Amino acid sequence: MKVLAIETSCDETAIAIVEAHGDEQSASFTVLGNALLSQIDIHREYGGVFPALAKREHAKNLVPLLEAALEEAELLHEDTQAIPEETRDKIAAILSREPGLAEAFFDFVSECEPPAIDAIAVTAGPGLEPALWVGINFAKALALLWSKPLVAVNHMEGHIMAALATNDAEGVLLHIKDVKLPVLALLISGGHTELVLMKEWLEYELIGQTKDDAVGEAFDKVARMLGLPYPGGPEISRLAELVRNSSELGSPVSKFELPRPMLNDATCDFSFSGLKTAVLYLLKKNPDMSEREKQHLAHEFENAVTDVLSKKTARALEQTGAQTLVLGGGVSANTHIRRTFAVKMKEEYPNVALRIPSAALTTDNAIMIALAGFYRALRDEVAPADLAASGNRSLA
Numbered sequence: 001m002k003v004l005a006i007e008t009s010c011d012e013t014a015i016a017i018v019e020a021h022g023d024e025q026s027a028s029f030t031v032l033g034n035a036l037l038s039q040i041d042i043h044r045e046y047g048g049v050f051p052a053l054a055k056r057e058h059a060k061n062l063v064p065l066l067e068a069a070l071e072e073a074e075l076l077h078e079d080t081q082a083i084p085e086e087t088r089d090k091i092a093a094i095l096s097r098e099p100g101l102a103e104a105f106f107d108f109v110s111e112c113e114p115p116a117i118d119a120i121a122v123t124a125g126p127g128l129e130p131a132l133w134v135g136i137n138f139a140k141a142l143a144l145l146w147s148k149p150l151v152a153v154n155h156m157e158g159h160i161m162a163a164l165a166t167n168d169a170e171g172v173l174l175h176i177k178d179v180k181l182p183v184l185a186l187l188i189s190g191g192h193t194e195l196v197l198m199k200e201w202l203e204y205e206l207i208g209q210t211k212d213d214a215v216g217e218a219f220d221k222v223a224r225m226l227g228l229p230y231p232g233g234p235e236i237s238r239l240a241e242l243v244r245n246s247s248e249l250g251s252p253v254s255k256f257e258l259p260r261p262m263l264n265d266a267t268c269d270f271s272f273s274g275l276k277t278a279v280l281y282l283l284k285k286n287p288d289m290s291e292r293e294k295q296h297l298a299h300e301f302e303n304a305v306t307d308v309l310s311k312k313t314a315r316a317l318e319q320t321g322a323q324t325l326v327l328g329g330g331v332s333a334n335t336h337i338r339r340t341f342a343v344k345m346k347e348e349y350p351n352v353a354l355r356i357p358s359a360a361l362t363t364d365n366a367i368m369i370a371l372a373g374f375y376r377a378l379r380d381e382v383a384p385a386d387l388a389a390s391g392n393r394s395l396a
């Protein structure tokens with residue numbers, strides 16, 4: 001099955017074409033085409049993702065990315081197409097809320113043979129609704145024009161599938177097989193911090209979640225307080241690593257102490273807003289912090305976050321008896337978090353398989369949407385004609 005997948009939930013516009021073989025027990029995936037444009041440079045000026053701007057950029061980027069992905073997949077065949085009046089009108093109506101998109105769409109598709117794909121998958125949520133809508137409308141237009149089934153994908157399921165996928169040596173072929181259920185997923189991104197259990201394949205239960213800020217949001221806000229650019233996660237990580245790798249006498253000592261919110265309570269829930277406020281107070285008390293002190297603060301913040309994430313995850317493992325742990329979402333790119341989980345799991349839960357997404361599949365992309373879309377398509381889950389963006393779409 002060849003799946004064309006579209007991702008526009010946040011500040012990455014991405015289209016991938018993936019050929020999938022197999023079933024729910026054992027599947028392999030070849031990435032035929034993968035085109036992605038990050039808007040980070042555009043949003044940096046605003047210190048975060050600006051939804052109206054994200055929407056406009058997605059509308060501008062989708063057609064060029066579609067062309068690039070089809071070309072890479074060798075599925076782009078130029079040929080003048082007659083589009084029936086009625087279809088044209090329907091598509092124009094579907095794309096009417098995305099300025100400029102209909103023109104670019106018709107220019108491209110009227111010179112392109114319908115490609116040999118079997119399904120179109122699109123992120124339907126969670127995410128920024130104005131951004132999600134662009135991808136959904138674009139996917140609906142393509143599905144109508146090319147008469148392909150449209151499959152709605154939950155972005156977080158995409159992150160889980162990306163984490164479950166293992167690479168072959170050349171990195172070309174991905175496999176999802178030998179997954180031991182239940183799977184516990186720690187999903188950490190700019191909008192999410194949750195522990196989700198996949199008891200049966202594609203059946204989810206929420207085990208814990210943040211009461212306030214998402215962990216990526218906390219990274220981004222603390223980075224902004226320290227005067228670091230958006231997105232803050234990689235910047236904090238860079239400063240913290242400087243402290244860990246430094247040759248100060250003995251092991252690096254934290255110069256600051258931050259709280260570990262909800263560390264010892266009986267739930268698997270999280271809270272990060274108090275941690276963020278604690279950083280704010282420290283900065284107010286020490287207005288002339290040196291660069292070195294800022295590095296120490298970043299280091300302590302990253303340690304506090306990692307302590308909470310690993311302790312709550314351990315609690316959830318005990319509570320659920322999960323056989324596999326996956327990390328997913330943009331924050332799982334964090335070097336210290338990855339390293340800590342790798343060590344702790346080996347020491348404390350040697351029988352639980354740990355799966356962490358490869359670096360390229362960690363942050364938002366369309367390959368992960370194609371993987372999840374494949375499983376939904378296998379179950380014939382065709383999206384309704386009135387599929388809508390759902391900013392809070394949940395897994396459980």
Ligand code: KG4
Pocket residue numbers: 010188189190191192215216217219220231232233234237329330331332333334335362363364
């Ligand atoms: O999953 P993602 O790409 O987009 C959302 O769906 O939110 O996650 C983006 C988040 C941002 O908050 C970013 O700061 C964070 O992931 N992030 C990191 C790192 N790389 C990205 N956080 C900590 N350490 C990193 N290395």
Ligand code: ZN
Pocket residue numbers: 155159189329330363364
């Ligand atoms: Zn994401």
